[in-house]
Amino acid sequence: MRRGERLALAIVVGLAVLVGGTAGAAAYSWNHAGNVRLAVHESGPDGMHMAISLPAVLVNTAIALCPVPADLRIDPRWEDMIPALRSAAESLSDMPDVVFVDVHDGDEHVRIAKSGRELVISVNTPDERFELALPIESLRRIAAKLEAKVAA
């Protein structure tokens, strides 16, 4: 193999490693961040059926890039809660999977649980089913951003 060919091969291999590595890192990050999932299903012929799944990596990027509205007013009582929310989100990531709230009342069922890297809120009634899954990291980032806004 001539010197020029070796150089070309090195460049091609280098580019392949770079592209492959970047794609792998992006795929890992995409998969690791999880998804924000919202599903609402109403019973009956006119019932709404909605399912949204948004990659959390996009949500986290949006949280990082979008400024908090300057005229955002937070109730003083909620202001006190925001550091607690951030602290809770941080400690959630170290916890085992757990059901925090489980309410059964007749045909109605409400559950708030930590499952893997997500906080899952589900409400099941005879009329509708609602499920929201929020990656804990996204929750932490939102709380940290709001905390910074309150502190400013």
Add this chain to the structure above:
Amino acid sequence: MRTIFAAVAVAGALASGVRAETSSDRWIHVRVDDNDEGHARVDIQVPIGMVSGLLPMLEHEVGSGEININGKDVDLVRIRNAWTALRQAKDGQYVTVRDDDADVRIAKNGGLLLIHVDDKEDGDRVRIKLPLPVVDAALSGGETLDLDALIRALEKAPSGDIVTVDNNESHVRIWIDSAPAPARQDLP
């Protein structure tokens, strides 16, 4: 090579220490079972440390200088004085009230404050079992109950029931444990 092994060992020890600290969180559990038609069931469990974060919210609700017991405002200073006397006394039963409405017993035994209330009218049966340091902490504040100290004391309290309320309509149980409990629905 030895340095690498030592570094890995130190990192492992630190990591296990962090894990141990996390898993040593105390949990407070609240369970309510209703005996009405729907047979409602409520299970709530949170790490006690997490509750302390919610205190700023609760502190707005806690009045100043007095607490409400059975619909009557009772001066905190009077409660604190009574508690100081009870705290220094030996184990034993200190209050026994028997009347047409209810039987009330307050005792101190084995490092616990025991309060038993049997309401004859509603059929309520209340059992409160509080470690003494928890009561100390709750009454250590100035004008109000010191919720922050109360939570810190609960974190150190031994596992077990602290409040149970039984009546014809429902059963309420509040207890402390070192781990979260599986949801009842998920149990085999």
